[in-house]
Amino acid sequence: MSFSKLVCPRVFYFVMLAAASTSGLAYAQEATKSEPIATDRPDFVESGQVVGRGRFQFETGLSFDRNKQDGVKVNGMNTPALFRLGVADTWELRLETDGFMRARTEAPGVLSTTQNGFGDLSLGTKWQMQDSDEATGRPAIAWLLHADLETGSSAFKGQGVRPSLRMVAEWELPGDVSVGIMPGIVLEKNAEGKRYNMGILAITASRPLAEGWRGFIELSGQQIQSKANGGNVTTFDTGVSHLISNDIQVDAWISKGLTKAAPSIAGGIGFAIRF
Template sequence: MVHVAPFSRILAVLCLTFCGCVHAAGDDTISTDRPDFVESSQVVGRGRVQLETSVQWDRQRSDASRERTFSTPTLLRIGVGESTELRIETDGRTVVHASSSSSGVRANTAGYADSAVGVKWHLADQQDRQASLGLLLHADLPSGSRELRGHGVRPSLRLAAEWDLAQDLSFGIMPGVAVDRGDDNRRYGYGILAATVGKEFDERVRGFVELAAPQIARASSGGTQASFDTGLTYLIDKDIQADFLLMHGLNRRTPDLSVAIGLSVRM
């Protein structure tokens, strides 16, 4: 898989293939991994296919430069068992507008982001104080456009833990580790940590606030990225959910502002 065009064809083929074996739906409602950074501990279930897609705009400014990025983050989740799902993920079509504050030079980059393949296992349901647990193993592949392509295969491992609390509140935390390569092709490891608090306002509307550190690393390895996030989800029906995300970067290595609108559909 080289670009998002093949990725889109793969999505279509997989959806057609799996829709034929989808079982009848019960009273359960869709559970998504977006828009917050902390992943859900749940899987979609055997025979289910779930597509979670969005459009996102990021802005990053410093004394020396400004950068605006448009992307289309998309996740395909395929249930292969009651506790296991396969995952294909990408930031999709990506357009970057960069400019230098001092020289006024502008540069535009457009193409397709790398894709990742992965597996999620639902390890345990919540029981009293014990969290609902999910384990995610992903590998980012150097499959995007040349200007946006990463270096080699970059694996990651994350643990999602969730608790349903009183007064329609919920709490989730996701620690993890990952490996990446720098421009010099040197491998380095980094940590991942995020925590979120959710609130169900009614049967359709849910909100959340979150602190996320998608990369915790030494300065020589790209440094730490951190953000404060908030957003809303709206349940259109039991199989379709819309969402909105607002992110504020907490340091210079993180976009200072991000806005996203998403739609998730379960089949």
């Protein structure tokens, strides 16, 4: 792995943390802390909210997945991270990555191989177009515009810049039940360097389980694409989250692949903190 590939993710982390300390803290005393943290994990569907002006939020975790296709077993691990910096009441800047990654491949009659490295960086923004209103049934709506960059290690990086646009609609229902849907489109590039459109469509529902605890179930079409471009990745996901305080959350999740291209099983734990 080249020095630049190793250092690049760490440099971006440092920049975002520095921005939070100089810009975010200037508003921290005035920003309200009455509302619990709203995270974009552990489910695949993003939340319909932004972090708010001058707030900084860090979300991370440890994820594992296992897949088997045509006798080939692949066990993977990654450390996803999302940095969110509120630059206005309805806008935030975002830096996202799968972090450190490891993939171990086993095939019949072949020595197993292990690859280590970093995932690509994704730069983006999120705009909260409107708040939800339970009384009228109006959903919270947010738009996310991202660009995945070819910055990762050779074993895990994508091809060129891949822009994406997603929309999130989130309804607050009686009993503190929440339902969200997220369609989206990604301008992807395959191994041959050819552009194609990849779809995204997921729906999630969550509800309280106990004081400070929420559970969710989800059906997520994470990659809707032709077989020639890798096939559809569709999963059924479920998990729980727990509020330690209004600004700190922990979570755990598990996912079952529903299509051949999806991981057979995946899961992980996570942590989020808001400043």
